[in-house]
Amino acid sequence: MARHGRRRGRSSGSPWTWVAIVLLGGVIAAASGFFGWKLISADKSDELGEDYCPKGGPTSNTVFFLDTTDPIAPVTRIDLQNQFKRIVADVEKGGLIEVYVLTGNEGELRRTFHVCNPGDGEGADPWTSxxxxxxxxxxxxxxxxxxxxxxxxxxxNESERSPIMAGVQRIVVDSFADPKLEGQPKSLFVASDMLEHTDSFSMYKSGANYEAFEKSAARDRFRVPLDGIDVKFLAFQREASAKIEGLPEFWATWVVANHGNLIDYERLTGIK
Structure with a gap:
């Protein structure tokens, strides 16, 4: 007589097995989402617009305006280079820095640099960048x-003219007036002997006489809106400028008259 063993039904397995499967699936889904988000974040963190500036515009604008219409003493050059290093070091990530060089022609400048600080790798999150x-x-x-x-x-690059005011005027129009910089900090550093010399007004003839300047054609010709702009002068010392009294006061008056904010008038080391 054949033995009929008991028929076993299909086992549904332990409930803990299903719990483990569900938990594992959740972990995998969460991990996938996390790493996907990290990849997206990494892509976005490197996104920069034109000239390495944030797409919403620079966070500030710093302009270094250099007068090379006359040579300077070697020690003055070293001092100026150190000043330039400090200026650059103070530009934060997202801040725009521009370098302009004065020429002897009124309103004609050479812009040699126009880039935002994209930020270096220090402190960058390896997960998101x-x-x-x-x-x-x-x-x-x-x-x-x-x-x-x-x-x-x-x-x-020696020149017969030194149109400093016209240079500042052009910088304001070309750079600081950019709508993307509305409400952002703006700084202008002028490195020059500060001896304005044009057909409209020349300190070689009139000295640093602000009353003479106001009576000249230069007063209206080089009027410039410096509203919201911090201005610092880095003055080269020359034998000619040493003989002219009142240069710091002249330029301080000029900045205030044009609604700017004078930070300092600093005489650099050395004399030519």
Missing amino acids: NPKKIQKRWEEAFNKPLREIEGQIGTA
């Missing part, structure tokens, strides 16, 4: 070109 890529970008687009400019500071 690529620190090596960020460091390389900062070095090639920002740090290296500025070091090259630093090395060229003090190289003169």
Whole structure:
């Protein structure tokens, strides 16, 4: 007589097995979402607009305006280079820095640099960015070109005219008036012997006489809105400028008359 064993039904398994499967699936889904978000964040963290500026516009604008219409003393050049280093170091990530060079023609400048600080790799989150890529970008687009400019500071291209006011006027129109900079900090550093010399007004003839300036054609010709702009003068010392009294007072009056904010008038080391 054949033995009929008891028929076993299909086992549904332990309930803990299903709990473990559900938990594992949740972990996998969460991990996938987390790493997907990190990848998206990493892509966005490297996004910059034109000239490495934030797409919403620069967070500030710093302009270094260099007068090379006359040579300067070697020690003055070193002092100026150190000043330039400090100015660059103070530009925060997202801040725009521009370098303009004065020519002898009124309102004609050479802009040699126009780039935002893209930020270096220090402190970059390896999860949301690529620190090596960020460091390389900062070095090639920002740090290296500025070091090259630093090395060229003090190289003169002698000219018969020194239209400093016209240069400042052009910088305000071309740079500071950009709508993207509305409400943002603006700083202007003018490195020059501060001897205005044009057909409209010349300190070689009138000295630093503000009353004479106001009676000249230069008063209206070079009027410029300096509203919201911090201005600092880095003055080269020359034998000619040493003989002219009242240069700091003249330029302080000019800045205030044009509604600017004078930060300082600093005489650099040395004399030519």
